[in-house]
Amino acid sequence: MPLNLKLKLLFTDRIGIVADVAALIAENSLNIISMEVERKDNRAEVWLEAENSEHTPVREDVFRMLGKIPDLREISFVRTLPHEERENRFRVVLDNISDGVISVDRDGNITIINRIARKILNCENSEVIGKEIKSLNLSDPTILECLNGKRFTNVKKNLINRKGRFQFFATGRPINDSSGRIMGAVEIGKDMKEIKMLAQSVSQPDFVTFSEFIGESPSVSEAISFAQKIAVTDSVVSIRGESGTGKELFAGAIHSESGREGAFVPVNCAALPESLLESELFGYVGGAFTGAGKQGKSGLFETASNGTVFLDEIGEMPPGPQAKMLRVIQERKVRRIGGTKEIPVNARIITATNRNLEQLVKKKQFREDLYYRINVLPIHIPPLRERGEDIPILAEHFLFQLGTRLGKDAQFLTKTALNKLCRHNWPGNVRELKNVIERAAILCDAEQIGADHILFSFEVGKSMEGMKNRIHPVGSDSHSLRALLDVYEKQIVTEALEKSDSIRKAAKFLGISHTTLMNKLKKHSVTMQKKAGFSS
Ligand SMILES: Nc1ncnc2c1ncn2[C@@H]1O[C@H](COP(=O)(O)OP(=O)(O)O)[C@@H](O)[C@H]1O
Ligand SMILES: [Mg+2]
Missing domain, CATH: 3.30.70.260 (ACT domain)
Structure with a gap:
């Protein structure tokens, strides 16, 4: 050719x-x-x-x-x-969106069919372009109705072909030329499965991903890339790091990355007494102990089926539950308290602690065998003071988050504010930074947040002193709002009178009527100091 x-x-x-x-x-x-x-x-x-x-x-x-x-x-x-290049670019865009797109000319011949639409309709690009849409034998080619001017939005559709069953929401529109004549039509289909997944991801409040774990320091980047590698495995992960370094957030991100469909179930091993911790974790059968309900209760390992159990502060776990945990990890089965049935466990286990587990093992406070079982994939999250380069982006992240939450305009940190943050030692790590930023954003109404608004916990007390004087004006020993307001009111009317040369003028100054002011003067027993020429 x-x-x-x-x-x-x-x-x-x-x-x-x-x-x-x-x-x-x-x-x-x-x-x-x-x-x-x-x-x-x-x-x-x-x-x-x-x-x-x-x-x-x-x-x-x-x-x-x-x-x-x-x-x-x-x-x-x-x-x-140039037109071929434009078309190519257009095709790449169309083929990479998650909706199916098909369009026809005014005679009902297919002009565009993108990758997803081809998949749904089970056909190749070359074979259908230019052909009548009727030749696809669709059960309801609603797109043809658009050629008569009809429009439809998110109509539920079902389609069954050799590749399987597709459910989608279809939206159709006529395509008009510049003078308004219909020159074709387009239909867009949104995959129902994808919509469901999206809906789930926004309705789960604790659905976090690594994109929300902020940090670009080498140590954090390394921890993230290691975690991403091992996320899909079933092995136990042990996250170590000081309090407030983001261990729980990190565990949540591993869970998301793992693609597990089940829930992320956090348990704080330090917060519950031994017996309650056991019944929470493993569940119990009806009547297993006094107070146990008739029907019994499933444990968190069952709740987290196909998901992740996050054992926070595992270093504080008492010996009884430690022994049971060892069995769960070794045999991948749980037995409810008082029960005999073995229930298979497929939840992924992630543990976290800020304690030195090795020392706890030495002191016989933590079982050595359990230590080895949970220490398969250790991840260390370094304290904030060792990764100062992460402070500015974390601060910016929290400011942005907060702005969205409070519906405030974007706020920025001045250089001096940032310097103050960078000089701090951060004993409370990222949690402390989050609190400091939150306090600053709330205290500061301006767009620029200066160093004065950056208050560490030891400074908060001092700056509250001033507030206290304002809240407890001299002459009040009461805490009730009414009493405090009365003290203020007396101060205010007295000052207004001192500044004005008549009660009328004072009332005008305060924006109240003459009678109201007279009543208030009576109530507070404020008497006029006679001034020359004073008139009421
Ligand atoms: N790298 C990070 N990026 C964003 N937020 C973080 C980060 N690290 C911690 N946080 C936030 O700081 C707070 C404390 O984190 P958390 O996971 O509870 O710490 P830990 O479990 O180590 O005590 C949480 O509000 C968390 O969202
Ligand atoms: Mg924690």
Whole structure:
């Protein structure tokens, strides 16, 4: 097959270029397939695709032929024309969106069908483009109704083909040309499965991913990339790090990354007394102990079926539950308290502690065998003071989060505020930073948050002193709001009277009526200091 000719011609702009090019091409028995003209300043770019059905034109002949056109400055062969590039780009975009898109011309012939639509309709691009949509034998080709001007939005549809069953929400629109005539129609289908997944991800409040675990320091990046690698395995993960370094958040992100469909179930081993911890973790059968309900209760390992159990502060776990945990990990089974039935456990276990487990083992406060079982994939999250470079991005992250929550305009930290943050030692780690930022954002009404608004916990007490004086004005020993307001009121009316030379003026100044002010003066037994010329 002869090859088509694709050319770019650059002219000094003038009238009649296109006519000249077209005439020459025709004279030389070439057929124009497409021609585009773009004018820039005083230049005109002509892009041309032409064919000769018998032979591929010889380059030199073409140059000689077109070289005759007046005002031609440059001529070159190209691989793709601008419209082809636009189409390619458009196709890549269309093929990479998660909705199915199909469009037809005014005769109902398919003009566009993207990757998802091809998948749903089980066909190849080349085989259907240009064909009538009717040939696809769709049970309800509603898109054709759009050619009569109909529109529909999110109509539930079912489609069954060799590849399976698809459920989607379809939206259809006519496509109009600039004068409003219908020149085709488009239908967009949203996969129901995807919508369900999205709905789930936004309705789960503690659905966190690694993109929300902020930090770019090498130690944090390393921890994240290690965690991403091992997320899909079933092995026990042990997260170590000081309090407030983000261990729980990190565990949640591992759970998300693992793709497990079950829940993320956190348990704080330090917060519950031994017997309650056991019944929470493993559940109990009806009547297992005094107070146990009749029907019994499932344990958290059952709740976290196909999910993750996060054992926080595992270093504080008492010996009884430690022994039971060892069994759960070794045998992957639990027995409810008082029960005999073995229930298989498929929950992933992630543990966390800020304690030195090795020392606890030495002191016989933590079982050595359990220590080895949980220490399969250890991850260390370093304290904030060892990764100062993360402070600015964390601060910015919390400010942004808070702005969204409080509905405030975006706030920024000044350089001095940031310097103050960076000089701090952060014994409470990221949790402390989050609190400091929250306090600053609330105290500061301006867009710029300065160093004065950055208060560490040891400074909060001092700055509250001033507040206390305001809340407890001199002359009050009561805490009731009414009593405090009365003290204020007395101060305010007295001051207003001192500043004005008549009660009328004082009332006006305070924005109240003369009578109201008179009543208040009586109530607080404020008497007028006689001034020269004073009148009421
Ligand atoms: N790297 C981080 N990025 C964003 N938020 C974080 C990060 N680390 C900690 N936080 C936040 O700080 C607080 C304390 O984190 P948490 O996971 O409870 O710490 P830990 O379990 O280590 O005591 C939480 O509000 C958490 O969302
Ligand atoms: Mg914690």
